[in-house]
Amino acid sequence: MKGSNFGYLVKEGVRSLWVNRLMSAAAVGVLVACLILVGGAGLFAVNVNSVVQYVENQNEVVAFAMDGITDDQVEELDMDLHMTPNIGEITLVTSEEALEEWKERMGENGDVFDAYDPGEIFPVMFRLQVEDIAEMEDTVFTLMQHPYLQRVNSPQEIANTLTSVRQIVSIGGVLIVGILVVVSLLIIANTIKITVFNRRKEISIMKYVGANDSFIRLPFLVEGLMLGLLAALLAFFAVWGAYEYVLHWTAEIQSSWIQEARQYFIPFEKLYKPLMAAFGALGIGVGALGSMVFVRKYLRV
Amino acid sequence: MVEFRNVSKQYDNGTKALQNVNLRIDKGEFVFIVGSSGAGKSTLIKLMLREEKPTSGEVIVNGFRLNRLKRRQVPRFRRTLGVVFQDFRLIPYMSAYDNVAFAMRVTNVSAKDIRHRVPYVLGLVGLASKAKIIPEKLSGGEQQRVALARALANNPDLIIADEPTGNIDPELSYEIVSLLYEINKCGTTIVIVTHERELVEKFHNRVITVENGAIVGDTGEVWDERQ
Numbered sequence: 001m002k003g004s005n006f007g008y009l010v011k012e013g014v015r016s017l018w019v020n021r022l023m024s025a026a027a028v029g030v031l032v033a034c035l036i037l038v039g040g041a042g043l044f045a046v047n048v049n050s051v052v053q054y055v056e057n058q059n060e061v062v063a064f065a066m067d068g069i070t071d072d073q074v075e076e077l078d079m080d081l082h083m084t085p086n087i088g089e090i091t092l093v094t095s096e097e098a099l100e101e102w103k104e105r106m107g108e109n110g111d112v113f114d115a116y117d118p119g120e121i122f123p124v125m126f127r128l129q130v131e132d133i134a135e136m137e138d139t140v141f142t143l144m145q146h147p148y149l150q151r152v153n154s155p156q157e158i159a160n161t162l163t164s165v166r167q168i169v170s171i172g173g174v175l176i177v178g179i180l181v182v183v184s185l186l187i188i189a190n191t192i193k194i195t196v197f198n199r200r201k202e203i204s205i206m207k208y209v210g211a212n213d214s215f216i217r218l219p220f221l222v223e224g225l226m227l228g229l230l231a232a233l234l235a236f237f238a239v240w241g242a243y244e245y246v247l248h249w250t251a252e253i254q255s256s257w258i259q260e261a262r263q264y265f266i267p268f269e270k271l272y273k274p275l276m277a278a279f280g281a282l283g284i285g286v287g288a289l290g291s292m293v294f295v296r297k298y299l300r301v
Numbered sequence: 302m303v304e305f306r307n308v309s310k311q312y313d314n315g316t317k318a319l320q321n322v323n324l325r326i327d328k329g330e331f332v333f334i335v336g337s338s339g340a341g342k343s344t345l346i347k348l349m350l351r352e353e354k355p356t357s358g359e360v361i362v363n364g365f366r367l368n369r370l371k372r373r374q375v376p377r378f379r380r381t382l383g384v385v386f387q388d389f390r391l392i393p394y395m396s397a398y399d400n401v402a403f404a405m406r407v408t409n410v411s412a413k414d415i416r417h418r419v420p421y422v423l424g425l426v427g428l429a430s431k432a433k434i435i436p437e438k439l440s441g442g443e444q445q446r447v448a449l450a451r452a453l454a455n456n457p458d459l460i461i462a463d464e465p466t467g468n469i470d471p472e473l474s475y476e477i478v479s480l481l482y483e484i485n486k487c488g489t490t491i492v493i494v495t496h497e498r499e500l501v502e503k504f505h506n507r508v509i510t511v512e513n514g515a516i517v518g519d520t521g522e523v524w525d526e527r528q
Contacts, residue, residue, distance in 0.1 A: 008406060015394075019394045201390070202392055202393075204390070205390045205391070205392055206403075206407070207375075207376075207379070208350070208379060208384050208386075208390065209379065209380075209384075209403065209404040209407050209451065210376045210377070210378075210379035210380035210382075210404070210407050210408060210455075211376060211407040212373070212376040212407075213373075213376075215407060
């Protein structure tokens with residue numbers, strides 16, 4: 001194909017967008033709607049996951065050392081805990097620190113502890129952050145085997161509930177986005193099919209005057225690419241606007257748990273790159289591939 | 302130029318459109334193919350354009366053995382032809398000029414040659430002044446002349462016209478066929494498929510009559526003797 005012809009065909013693709021503007025608008029509209037649904041579902045799932053992650057991080061396991069543990073043994077235990085899998089942050093609370101903590105909590109009545117040696121009533125303990133609460137039971141079992149530990153307290157029920165929530169959000173998110181992608185592809189495919197069907201006569205004319213398949217396809221490819229790109233851009237800005245609106249709206253809700261959760265909503269600045277890439281790939285891919293596939297049917301003249 | 306050797310065509314639905322057709326059209330001829338509806342004229346055209354393949358027999362057009370032609374070779378074959386249809390088949394959003402130029406772009410003709418050739422062929426069909434007008438603003442006769450100019454654009458050896466006068470007034474029909482007649486004088490072979498016998502009778506040329514999928518009359522020999 002000559003360069004001048006290539007330029008001509010690209011121009012034809014652009015011109016055809018305008019000539020068939022009604023169908024182009026319909027195709028872009030459908031594609032934008034589908035991308036918004038997919039993007040919205042994706043962002044919702046990502047944020048719910050982030051909030052669940054935060055709640056998970058609030059759960060800690062408390063490991064109590066045996067009575068009469070020496071400083072060397074505490075050091076050894078601390079090292080062992082650092083080696084234990086699935087344990088994140090480790091905070092050592094000495095008997096004295098525990099005593100001070102309780103005194104503070106008791107307020108005016110804090111002096112009741114004055115009569116005791118801290119080591120007698122408050123054993124040395126470690127506050128352990130569990131990295132994956134789905135594995136909490138196994139981690140607690142491992143800790144229980146340690147000779148310097150007498151007891152391990154863990155919020156197992158909360159851990160199980162959170163694990164279930166996370167699973168539902170993850171699987172549900174993937175499922176919803178997956179279904180939306182399939183439905184979107186079907187709707188978009190149909191729209192492109194109609195667009196190409198409306199121009200079947202034009203394609204047959206091209207075939208009769210001796211145009212080869214690539215000559216016919218290129219303008220459709222350009223058109224599909226541009227429709228996809230346009231739809232991706234429109235959907236991106238629409239989702240961006242809607243996301244910022246939701247963030248702003250939730251800020252005004254007088255609910256302590258929403259305000260708490262809100263801190264863990266992911267700002268758009270952290271999401272725009274993957275979102276733009278996904279929209280671009282989906283929009284351009286669907287637009288270009290769809291055009292190519294459906295033009296093929298009418299090339300057999 | 303065009304040769305049918307024992308050609309039969311049966312469609313998938315069982316319709317026998319052509320049966321054992323033998324036909325030869327030589328270079329420079331001006332031939333009418335006539336017949337009533339359903340006689341097999343359209344199938345003849347489809348076979349000549351390699352839109353369909355024969356069930357049996359062999360079709361040769363412009364030196365291409367169409368039975369053996371692969372799909373990717375079809376565009377190259379079609380560029381050796383000019384085709385005119387009853388419904389004009391012009392691209393609606395392109396001007397008369399662009400419709401003609403399009404047929405040349407397809408064959409990779411340079412922009413310079415297109416600029417030179419298109420006004421010339423539009424002039425040949427009497428539409429030089431309407432080059433910038435889109436098809437829907439032209440009359441039926443004018444649209445058919447644009448189609449004719451498009452068929453002429455690549456200077457083909459053979460022009461196949463399928464009911465070229467079917468959608469235009471009788472007086473304009475004569476004009477279109479006359480135009481084809483003039484083109485034939487320059488050496489281009491013309492095959493016109495029509496059901497308008499009155500029009501055919503005005504021109505003393507070879508007439509092939511098709512009925513029930515078979516050639517039942519061919520004035521070719523008579524015409525040859527007269528020559």
